[in-house]
Amino acid sequence: MIPGIDDTHNPARTSWVPGAEGHPDFPVQNLPLGIFSTPGGPRRAGVAIGDSVLDLPLIAALLPRAAAACLSTPTLNALFALPAADRVALRRRLSELLSDESHRAAVEPALLPVASCTLHLPCAIGDYTDFYVGIHHANNIGRQFRPDNPLLPNYKWVPIGYHGRASSVQPSGVPVVRPNGQRKAPDADAPAFGPSARLDYELELGVWVGRGNDLGTPIPIGEAGEHVAGFCLLNDWSARDFQAWEYQPLGPFLAKNFHTSVSPWVVTAEAMAPFRVAQPPRPEGDPHPLPYLWDEADQARGALSIELEVQLETAAMREAGLPPVTLSRGSATNMYWTVAQIVTHHASNGCNLAPGDLLGTGTLSAPEREGFGSLMEITRGGAEPLSLPTGETRRFLEDGDTLTLRGTARADGRVPIGLGACTATILPARA
Amino acid sequence: MIPGIDDTHNPARTSWVPGAEGHPDFPVQNLPLGIFSTPGGPRRAGVAIGDSVLDLPLIAALLPRAAAACLSTPTLNALFALPAADRVALRRRLSELLSDESHRAAVEPALLPVASCTLHLPCAIGDYTDFYVGIHHANNIGRQFRPDNPLLPNYKWVPIGYHGRASSVQPSGVPVVRPNGQRKAPDADAPAFGPSARLDYELELGVWVGRGNDLGTPIPIGEAGEHVAGFCLLNDWSARDFQAWEYQPLGPFLAKNFHTSVSPWVVTAEAMAPFRVAQPPRPEGDPHPLPYLWDEADQARGALSIELEVQLETAAMREAGLPPVTLSRGSATNMYWTVAQIVTHHASNGCNLAPGDLLGTGTLSAPEREGFGSLMEITRGGAEPLSLPTGETRRFLEDGDTLTLRGTARADGRVPIGLGACTATILPARA
Known part of the structure; x- marks a missing residue:
């Protein structure tokens, strides 16, 4: 409901x-x-x-x-x-x-x-799960690895997700220490260990789980809404160089688990009611979801009309008194699966969710460059650096950079409500 | 230490x-x-x-x-x-x-x-991480997917791991409900949702984390031993059909997170002291680990001389009064990376481990069939069914099967000590 x-x-x-x-x-x-x-x-x-x-x-x-x-x-x-x-x-x-x-x-x-x-943090997080439902992000990233076949065959059937690290989820404002790790240059014989040279952000929505379910007891999609307490912004900081080297065959690990930021206020599911809109129809030719993931009421009101924005302020911009630059503007409607579909899929095998668990949607990119949700997409893996008003450029994040996510729910005739800022500054790697 | x-x-x-x-x-x-x-x-x-x-x-x-x-x-x-x-x-x-x-x-x-x-359960598990350090298992599974190139290039450099689900870790004895999920037959046009037809076990050692580390503060390998409280047996129940369909590109999710069993007693790191042996030398031609993962003292005493055994009892065997059959006998020395290397790698990017966190080693298979740690390996993905004394056969686990892991640490002149049983019975899927 x-x-x-x-x-x-x-x-x-x-x-x-x-x-x-x-x-x-x-x-x-x-x-x-x-x-x-x-x-x-x-x-x-x-x-x-x-x-x-x-x-x-x-x-x-x-x-x-x-x-x-x-x-x-x-x-x-x-x-x-x-x-x-x-x-x-x-x-x-x-x-x-x-x-x-x-x-x-x-x-x-x-x-x-x-x-x-x-x-x-609003909750003691039992488990944190990150999904991958931003289809334009999946397309953009997939295209960098597999130009002819960016989306894998399971994407339009399975709300793809994986378990993240609960212990390193931090509230907005806690600085991010640039992680050390293994990365291997394509032309190198061996990997090296050191600070990430491709530190990135990912713009996501966070979902706080309300009522849980018992182990072995799935959550029917018609009841998924009762298990959602509310929403926040989530930054899934990512070391792209570590990720490329480590992620096969079991997925991202040290590339992600050094820090995840969330905005500290939980905008409740109740507060979000006026900002629910119809899930955008699937493109012609896409498969119809399996019955356990399909609910007409969810399709009619399962998407969230939230405008998303990412801002960057470098140390040089701060010193020069220049305002932050906007890196992107997008919308939370760019989700291929609804929040209810995510929740129901997660529990469909009997996996037990608990109050205070955190779910990430995955990066929410718009189809066009102005709405891309990560530097990996905006700079095409670093190939097209960003120019900043200070004369600086950015392929990935540098020490001293402050990254801020914002989100505002809007609907005609309604007072807009915001998620509050999710911000953090990058500190240099420790020796 | x-x-x-x-x-x-x-x-x-x-x-x-x-x-x-x-x-x-x-x-x-x-x-x-x-x-x-x-x-x-x-x-x-x-x-x-x-x-x-x-x-x-x-x-x-x-x-x-x-x-x-x-x-x-x-x-x-x-x-x-x-x-x-x-x-x-x-x-x-x-x-x-x-x-x-x-x-x-x-x-x-x-x-x-x-x-x-x-x-x-001995602890409230903050985070559960599963590794993949059983090199013979990685070889066996990899060969089923990539006959000419079973091990990926990162395997001998990176102690591969991923985050698992903490909420569904259960003590020995709690029955496993066969999970429902999506699976797609290779020749099918579309996936179907239903009970797993390829339910498997994985024989692993569990490591309980002792003292934690602060976010951003790595654990040097010489100190990793101080962060290990003790050991247990761990069964990483796996739905192979779900796994094959869902795992790309972000790794296993619903194929694993429906249930993980652990033996309830924590055999402390102190108790294990007499059973520590030299880590087997890496095969000729394998790379030397990067410096952050290398410690001579750990190499000299970082492996665990624990004999591992898996037994199966079917419902028909129970009714006929027949004893369980032994599916495999192996050793915990079949780890390509030591426990200290796992711990240090996990925290090398600053990821914070906490007291009571659980680490799995990954499936510990011996090189030969008698010591394979999963049915996926023993029956070669179901192609070579097992024959049981009742006349039954098994490609994967059936409802009513009871699977038991045991482990005994042995050393010359020492009283052997055991980890206690890790057992569970498979219940039918819920409608």
């Missing part, structure tokens, strides 16, 4: 919180959940509203009982384990508390400036 | 616990750690001795303080996070308590028959 639209999404609804109205990411129609701390304080659950964070344990007495009972832990896992109806009840109550002036006196003392908070 | 041999390994040492002496797996020279419960009781730490389990929280007052402080949780993660020296101190004290008759009165009340205990 996909969440519906209710009065919490009403564009006429405003908040008494200063700065919430017109906020690019966090108006009262969003109400994303996260985990934050203040100096000397514990990690605890919060809600982003404008440039403030609402300290949920402080107002637990005002919240629905099921959700309030989950606020004694430093993660959102327990909250995500609740039935979706409890998350809906929490959202309605939060919307009321933050909209209705009559609650201001009780709630305002629990608001903190976000600048005074440290944002953490 | 690799642990040394001390008086806890003395073959003259005996235990006052009835049944410990001469026990094939758990004499007083072993002292493996695990997590168990009794009906109505909490999960708690125990030690296997003979056919008994020593309830550690019950004797916490008799144990070294650092270890005793870790016994209030239902997992061994905290214990594994301690410096190896604390694990050594625990081992010495346990050996004393269980050998010296003077401690019997204080300790005996904390002994439970293992038959009255349920054994659980």
Whole structure:
């Protein structure tokens, strides 16, 4: 079941919180959940509203009982384990508390400036799985390896995915240390070990799993929506040189598992309801998905109308006071499989998902260069370097570069809501 | 640093616990750690001795303080996070308590028959990584796909590994539900979804990570031994039909993540000290490993002299009262890379390992058919079915089959110690 639209999404609804109205990411129609701390304080659950964070344990007495009972832990896992109806009840109550002036006196003392908070991972991630559903990315990358046959025969049947590393998923802001590793130049006799010379980003959407399933019990596609708690931005940092050398036959490993960044706020499935659109029809001639992956309601509302943007700021740009440059603009509708299809496929063999698990969509590239989601695509593997306003060029990321992902859900007649920034700066490799 | 041999390994040492002496797996020279419960009781730490389990929280007052402080949780993660020296101190004290008759009165009340205990996973597994260091297995499988070129060019340079699914790792005894999934017959136009027709096992050694490392901080090979808490048996159940269809380009996913079995007892790195032998020299012409993977001390003592055995019992054999048949006998010395090389490679890019993480070695096949570690190898992909004493044949596993892995460490002049059984029965697929 996909969440519906209710009065919490009403564009006429405003908040008494200063700065919430017109906020690019966090108006009262969003109400994303996260985990934050203040100096000397514990990690605890919060809600982003404008440039403030609402300290949920402080107002637990005002919240629905099921959700309030989950606020004694430093993660959102327990909250995500609740039935979706409890998350809906929490959202309605939060919307009321933050909209209705009559609650201001009780709630305002629990608001903190976000600048005074440290944002953490929202969940203890049990397992992190990365998919590959950005078909234009798969095409672009495949073409660099196999010009005549970029997509493998399974791509249009199987939502391709693989397991990533949960321990190295980090919240936005944690710097990325350039990894060391093995890479082999095509003309070299032997590989060498050292810092990656082809460090790249990948623009992805992250999906936070809500309610889990028992081992051996699949999730029917009609129920997949109930297992999705919310969304974030995800940067699947990639060392392309390590990847090319190590990935056969068992897939990417050290090329990816040194760091994955996520935006810290979980934009709930409920908040995203007005931004669901029809899944784009498959191109003529593509196979019809197998029955376990097919649901008419999912096709009608399974895609997400989220605009995605990637910005780069180099150290030289920072010094010169130049603004970041936009590397790409794309859309989350460039997914060949829906989120429900990903979830159902993942559990189709009985694999057990758990609350707080993280799924990545894979790189979401648009068909055209302006919307490519990685430097590997934008510079065609480094063959066509980017020119920057400082006179610098980039084939891949350099030390000191700051990369920022942004995403904004938009729909006619709706107040846009944002995912918040997913950003990190590259630090030099350690000796 | 690799642990040394001390008086806890003395073959003259005996235990006052009835049944410990001469026990094939758990004499007083072993002292493996695990997590168990009794009906109505909490999960708690125990030690296997003979056919008994020593309830550690019950004797916490008799144990070294650092270890005793870790016994209030239902997992061994905290214990594994301690410096190896604390694990050594625990081992010495346990050996004393269980050998010296003077401690019997204080300790005996904390002994439970293992038959009255349920054994659980020893750790909350943060991440599970599976490697591919059984070179004969890699050769055998590679030959089925690429007869002239079974090993890919990276194999002798890179300890190949990939991330597996932590949530579906189960202790020995939990039945395996035959998974459903997509598979495509070579001559079919389209894939079909249904129960795996090529369900297989993989004989592996499991490595439990002890002390972790910080993100961005590699583990030098000379220190890798300090990060290994102990060993178990691991069965990497595999649906070969799903695997063949899904694995390109990102590696195995649903073919593996429906279930992984481990033996429940952790045979500590300390217990294994007398069974460490020189890593077999690389065949003439193989490249020398890169410096970050090379350590003379590791080469001298980095291999494990563990005999491995796989047994199959079908439902018909059980009904007829026939004993299980042995499918293979091999050795853990058939690893192309040592455990230290695996650990160091894994962290070489800064990837952070954590206490309680699980590493699989990959299938450990011997060079000859009698020691092949999977049915895929034994029956050559199903082309040469096995004949069983009941008149049955097996190309792959059938519903009702019980598969058991065993491992025994042996060395001249030493009391052999076992890893305990890793067993599971195949249940039919769910509709």
